[in-house]
Amino acid sequence: MEQTIRSNYSNDKSVLLYLCYPLLFQIAAMLLTVNLLDIKLSLLFIVLNAVIFTYLFIYYINNITLMIINIIIMISFQNLFIGLGDMLSAYQSSGLALRPLLIYKEIISVIVLVLLYLKTNKxxxxxxxxxxxxxxxxxxxxxxxxxxxxxxxxxxxxxxxxxxxxxxxxxxxxxxxxxxxxxxxxxxxxxxxxxxxxxxxxxxxxxxxxxxxxxxxxxxxxxxxxxxxxxxxxxxxxxxxxxxxxxxxxxxxxxxxxxxxxxxxxxxxxxxxxxxxxxxxxxxxxxxxxxxxxxxxxxxxxxxxxxxxxxxxxxxxxxxxxxxxxxxxxxxxxxxxxxxxxxxxxxxxxxxxxxxxxxxxxxxxxxxxxxxxxxxxxxxxxxxxxxxxxxxxxxxxxxxxxxxxxxxxxxxxxxxxxxxxxxxxxxxxxxxxxxxxxxxxxxxxxxxxxxxxxxxxxxxxxxxxxxxxxxxxxxxxxxxxxxxxxxxxxxx
Structure with missing residues (x-):
């Protein structure tokens, strides 16, 4: 069963599946994080999200191509997500609380590197x-x-x-x-x-x-x-x-x-x-x-x-x-x-x-x-x-x-x-x-x-x-x- 799931993600429908679930889930998490007032809570939330999301792609979905595409999307649309996310509420009063979101892509990149090393070091x-x-x-x-x-x-x-x-x-x-x-x-x-x-x-x-x-x-x-x-x-x-x-x-x-x-x-x-x-x-x-x-x-x-x-x-x-x-x-x-x-x-x-x-x-x-x-x-x-x-x-x-x-x-x-x-x-x-x-x-x-x-x-x-x-x-x-x-x- 697991092999069947993995093979499904490796075909041409991979990108569509990525857009329909993992990417949208990640964007939703970013939009919600924008409205957290505590910078430490924001940092904890995005680290947990990055660890879970990256582990899912490297070990379960097993598609490094989509993982890198995900990093590229975060690089490209990071500021747009931050700006639009604040429309969900009027709570956020300081941009300084949003700084953890600016390093979300770097956190994902480091986790990807560690997990890839564990898989490919030999x-x-x-x-x-x-x-x-x-x-x-x-x-x-x-x-x-x-x-x-x-x-x-x-x-x-x-x-x-x-x-x-x-x-x-x-x-x-x-x-x-x-x-x-x-x-x-x-x-x-x-x-x-x-x-x-x-x-x-x-x-x-x-x-x-x-x-x-x-x-x-x-x-x-x-x-x-x-x-x-x-x-x-x-x-x-x-x-x-x-x-x-x-x-x-x-x-x-x-x-x-x-x-x-x-x-x-x-x-x-x-x-x-x-x-x-x-x-x-x-x-x-x-x-x-x-x-x-x-x-x-x-x-x-x-x-x-x-x-x-x-x-x-x-x-x-x-x-x-x-x-x-x-x-x-x-x-x-x-x-x-x-x-x-x-x-x-x-x-x-x-x-x-x-x-x-x-x-x-x-x-x-x-x-x-x-x-x-x-x-x-x-x-x-x-x-x-x-x-x-x-x-x-x-x-x-x-x-x-x-x-x-x-x-x-x-x-x-x-x-x-x-x-x-x-x-x-x-x-x-x-x-x-x-x-x-x-x-x-x-x-x-x-x-x-x-x-x-x-x-x-x-x-x-x-x-x-x-x-x-x-x-x-x-x-x-x-x-x-x-x-x-x-x-x-x-x-x-």
């Missing part, structure tokens, strides 16, 4: 560079204990530094649990479809007045804003300065221009992995939406991605020479932009990188987990512009400032080794897979460059899905190489 073959992850985790836990920062700030940055590895390892292990190795396709298709929905709704939202009561009375934007930033703002006053102009940014049902921009670049990358002609108009729509978010990090990622694909894949330029030339050009461009008198918010991003980098020798072990950065600024009621020397607005900058040489060296060792692994897979894969691996290599490289100038780059809301895809294809390449060695009668 199947997965560890790459040498991945052995640095437990060392980095131990270092972060020690920092958690000894740092003098506020606990909320320490926990926030602990999540920030660990989530790329959590997502990467989920992707690595998910490969072994998928019913078929094409199980990644529904995930890629889901991301692409949600991206298209986000752009269409985003353009509709831009037609609605900033001062419309819709944002306050229906979507409860003030509560969402207070939960995310600590500041209550009922209306979507999201603009970006370009020279003398202030341009309104697309935000869609994400109610966050930066989150939307990173989801759209993720959707664009997924559409590249599909490799069908029908994707061209979809890619143009996603590109238009990305431009209207004015998300500099995501737009920069796209430019870097395209340059790498053209230069390495089509022009056959040696990867080492390309990277060297790119870094030289980027250094020259940095000097030009930094010293050019042009009104933009870009200058604070440069300061966030260069401040900690220039002063690392004065504090080689860092200033402590949670000290410095954007979230530290929010908790202490100061502007990120005023503490850019602590790494605010730069992921790499804030990691250098907080964790010093040990943290940044371990992180870069993992990241660069992962990129080399993707490049090696690109060299040995067949023609169709080669393109996918160069796209993923370019993705990893562009994420690393974007993280120099934007602090939020590595969050689950931003590039978490991309790390899952990279992890999946690393496992696929690893297993392909193992089979080749075994066919030659060599030891693995």
């Amino acid at each position: 199947k997965i073959r560890i790459n040498n560079y991945e052995k640095i992850v437990p060392v980095l985790v131990i270092y972060l836990l020690i920092e958690l204990l000894i740092s003098g920062a506020q606990m909320e700030s320490k926990l926030y940055y602990l999540r920030t530094y660990l989530i790329p590895f959590v997502c990467y390892l989920i992707g690595r292990m998910a490969y072994f649990e998928m019913k078929t190795k094409s199980g990644i396709k529904p995930i890629i298709n889901t991301v692409t479809v949600i991206g298209v929905m986000a752009v269409v709704i985003g353009f509709i939202f831009l037609l609605i007045s900033v001062d419309s009561s819709l944002w306050r009375d229906i979507f409860h934007l003030g509560l969402i804003s207070e939960a995310k930033t600590g500041r209550y703002e009922d209306f979507p006053r999201w603009y970006t300065p370009i020279g003398p102009l202030y341009l309104r940014r697309m935000f869609s049902f994400f109610f966050d221009s930066i989150s939307l921009s990173y989801f759209l670049i993720t959707s664009l990358i997924c559409s590249m992995l599909i490799r069908k002609r029908i994707m061209l108009p979809i890619q143009l729509l996603l590109f238009a939406g990305l431009i209207f978010t004015f998300g500099k990090g995501a737009i920069g990622m796209l430019l870097i991605l395209m340059v790498i694909i053209i230069c390495i894949h089509y022009m056959k330029i040696n990867a080492k020479w390309f990277v060297t030339a790119f870094l030289v050009v980027m250094g020259i461009a940095y000097e030009f932009v930094y010293n050019f008198n042009f009104r933009s918010s870009a200058s604070v991003h440069f300061d966030g990188l260069m401040g900690p980098l220039m002063n690392i020798f004065y504090s080689p072990l860092g200033h402590g987990l949670g000290i410095g950065g954007n979230y530290f600024a929010i908790l202490n009621n100061v502007k990120a512009w005023d503490i850019s020397s602590t790494g605010a607005e730069s992921f790499i900058g804030v990691m250098i400032y907080q964790l010093g040489f040990p943290g940044i060296v371990m992180f870069l060792f993992f990241f660069i080794s992962m990129m080399r692994n993707l490049l090696s897979a690109y060299a040995t894969a067949d023609s169709e897979e080669r393109f996918r691996y160069i796209v993923l290599y370019a993705t990893a490289f562009s994420i690393l460059i974007a993280s120099l100038f934007q602090e939020s780059t590595m969050g689950l809301n931003y590039t978490g899905i991309l790390f899952m895809l990279i992890g999946f294809y690393v496992s696929k390449s690893k297993e392909f190489n193992v089979r080749q060695y075994q066919a030659k009668g060599e030891n693995v």
Whole structure:
């Protein structure tokens, strides 16, 4: 009987069953949680819900593809669920009580990782560079204990530094649990479809007045804003300065221009992995939406991605020479932009990188987990512009400032080794897979460059899905190489 149930969930009706029961149940739980006034009760409720829901999918429904799709839906519609949930009652008076809901997807991701490890630890073959992850985790836990920062700030940055590895390892292990190795396709298709929905709704939202009561009375934007930033703002006053102009940014049902921009670049990358002609108009729509978010990090990622694909894949330029030339050009461009008198918010991003980098020798072990950065600024009621020397607005900058040489060296060792692994897979894969691996290599490289100038780059809301895809294809390449060695009668 159990086998029959499991097989039913693995056929084409799986998604429909998921939408009809587990997803709706989970959404209902989130909508109810919005109305809990006690933050501890909210946290307890979502943890219990995450444990039960995740265990159900991993061990009973046994469909990791749908579990990852669930994480993607939580990433995409989290703020919408929070806003609509408050319509159930007028009880909720503070967005701060909603903060546990903002980490619901991270809690699910960690539980998924633990349960997947228990199921696949005998199947997965560890790459040498991945052995640095437990060392980095131990270092972060020690920092958690000894740092003098506020606990909320320490926990926030602990999540920030660990989530790329959590997502990467989920992707690595998910490969072994998928019913078929094409199980990644529904995930890629889901991301692409949600991206298209986000752009269409985003353009509709831009037609609605900033001062419309819709944002306050229906979507409860003030509560969402207070939960995310600590500041209550009922209306979507999201603009970006370009020279003398202030341009309104697309935000869609994400109610966050930066989150939307990173989801759209993720959707664009997924559409590249599909490799069908029908994707061209979809890619143009996603590109238009990305431009209207004015998300500099995501737009920069796209430019870097395209340059790498053209230069390495089509022009056959040696990867080492390309990277060297790119870094030289980027250094020259940095000097030009930094010293050019042009009104933009870009200058604070440069300061966030260069401040900690220039002063690392004065504090080689860092200033402590949670000290410095954007979230530290929010908790202490100061502007990120005023503490850019602590790494605010730069992921790499804030990691250098907080964790010093040990943290940044371990992180870069993992990241660069992962990129080399993707490049090696690109060299040995067949023609169709080669393109996918160069796209993923370019993705990893562009994420690393974007993280120099934007602090939020590595969050689950931003590039978490991309790390899952990279992890999946690393496992696929690893297993392909193992089979080749075994066919030659060599030891693995």
